[in-house]
Amino acid sequence: MEQPVRHRGGGGSWEEVRDAVAVRGSCVVYADVDDWVPADVGAPELAAELGADDHARLVRMPASRNRDRFVAARLLLKAAAGAVFGAPPRELELAYKPGGRPYLRGIDQLEIGLSHTEGLLVVGLTRVGRIGVDTEPADRRMLELGTEHKACTPYELECLEEVPPERRNRDLVRLWTLKEAYSKAISQGLRFRFTEFGFSPPGGPIRMLLPDGTPRTGREWTFHSWLVEDAYTVSAAVKDPGFGEGTPSGSSAS
Template sequence: MGRLLLAEGPDGPWEGLHEELSRTGSVVLYATMPAWQPRGGTESDLRRRLGRDWRRYETITQPRIRERFVASRLFLRQTAAAALRTAPDLVDLAYQPGGRPYVRGCDQIDVSLSHTEEMMVVGLTRRGRIGVDVERADRRLAHTGSERQACTPYEKERLDAGGEEARNDTMVRLWTLKEAYSKALGQGLRFRFTEFGFALDGASSRLVRPDGSPVPGGEWQFVTRPAGEGYVVSAAVCDTGFGELSDLSVGTTLDAGMLDALMGAPGAGRPAPPKSLPGDL
């Protein structure tokens, strides 16, 4: 994974997404919720843009939560569409039992979503699994009981050795890394944070056992980056050996039967799917 990208809105720019996917196989983008609120349009338009998420949207009664739900789902859907070089309406988002999102019919990519306050983050990879998490950089975690609930004996030792000035920043970093890793595994908060840890060495992060001993294997990669004004983003990516898939367009990643279903054109002679978004840069 490389740099963290700002998604200014539905119109992009999206060049950086394709560059990062081509270079590293994964991309993490951040955006503010106001930039992704729908502008005008009818209820029918919003229903079309949300797809199967419309049913959940209808159950939300609090206006602020509704706004956050709409913005985050449109952001996730548009990011997947840009990666697949198709229209957002053709991206079929679904959810695993634990709430983890995925793109139906496109198991060559994996996606993850996180949001807090006005900030949203989407991760996408073609290498295997990805999880992302975002928190306020100044969120108070040190000396709040979070260390007991989330830190291994090794991590507590390292926190004490690092001094009081860096303690909260380190806790925020550890917390977002653990959230991102558990999301990538599809476990969320069901995976006890005291059962795994991280060794932090400058900008690098390594997965370790509760006693600090290394976990064998090098398939996991972890990064933490600042985002926007006052936020911290962590991402966890597992390379499951999918290989170098350079073409992620829907015509490549979907099997013919699924493509027929999504495009609404059964049988042979269907029109070719669009190769780029309207106004794609």
Template sequence: MPTPPALAPGRPLLVHGTVGEWAARAARRPGHPDDAERLEAFRDDRMRRRFRASRLLLRTTLGALCDRDPDRVRLARTALGRPYAPGLPELDFSLSHTGSLLAVAVLRGGRVGVDAEHEGRPMSVLEHRMCTPHERAGLDARGLRGAARDAELLRLWTLKEAYTKALGTGLRHPPRTFGLDAADPAGRPVPRDAAGTPLTGRLTTATHVLGGVLVSVVAVRPSREPVEFEPGSSR
């Protein structure tokens, strides 16, 4: 893969690839000992193949950022299942996959999450389960209906999924219980660092379309200022 650009503090990097491409590369390398236990747990060869592909993409990305051979990048999981890299405490990262797409987001200084979903997914049946009253009122005020409403709901869904990945809590915070907009009365849970200290700072979001897949990245950057909402690009 091309060498990633220098990772400035607080600016998330998104790297993506395909399962086929990275599974082929993984097949030419010995398995990493850190992955052995999880590989044994998979009963489906397709899941093993995707797992090895995603781990190689992640290790290659982290290795390129810290000038380290991918085989020397250790990976582990917290008690809540969130992956981290022992020996690289300055880098936070998140993974997502859907279909053949693999996505990795990396952040230096802060917490980051990424989520990917195919475009065109009907979302109206999930609206009451994923939106706060403030968010639903905003959709109504914009006059969004039908496919346009589904598209905005899917964008919001991926952003909320990415945010819970940054939190490291997963579905312990149901999406309807928090908003990303600072003006939302529902508020939102705040990530904590490895020491358990609340990580307040700027919230940055970005949404990309990659081959028919919506990929959203959410980064929380440390700051002495109050938490702010900083919408990112959508392209």
């Protein structure tokens, strides 16, 4: 998978996103919340843009940055999916599986993923299988708060010790987002213990590993992690049961 595509809202072109999905099967799109949040979040016409279920959730939410992200993320997701299908976003119905995983009701040709944090929105799109995405501020404090012992396998803890101290927290954030992305892709979320699977250290292809560091998944899964806007870590997990485009073992972090 190539680098994530930024979309700046408004009447911006979706050609790069459409081409990525058509040629490579998958694409990750990111955007600034402020580029997608409407001027009036309480406007009645948003009911048609969001759909009945999400609009009902919106009206119960107090005015906050969380509400802005909620609205902007869903408008971005529906616009991106609509661009791939060549359909108006309001004609697409966003629904949720029991674990909270979003999907497009009545559409099996496109799997979607969604994540957001602070001012960033991230959407994953794939026509080859399943996708999960996750994002966190790259400098979010995780190290030495106990997070590493709840989220890392023994092998990952050993590898973290070999990372220069100034980069160690960022690599823990990278591991966390990769695990979140995979858990979302398989509709498990935080119910799947992160100490039961791990990922290879930075500097090469990203592979899923068993707790002792031996390979876990086959060629059907690829994993990706990027630094975007010099501020956020974005990770994606993609399953392609048909061994479509993409490197068998994932792509390296950048």
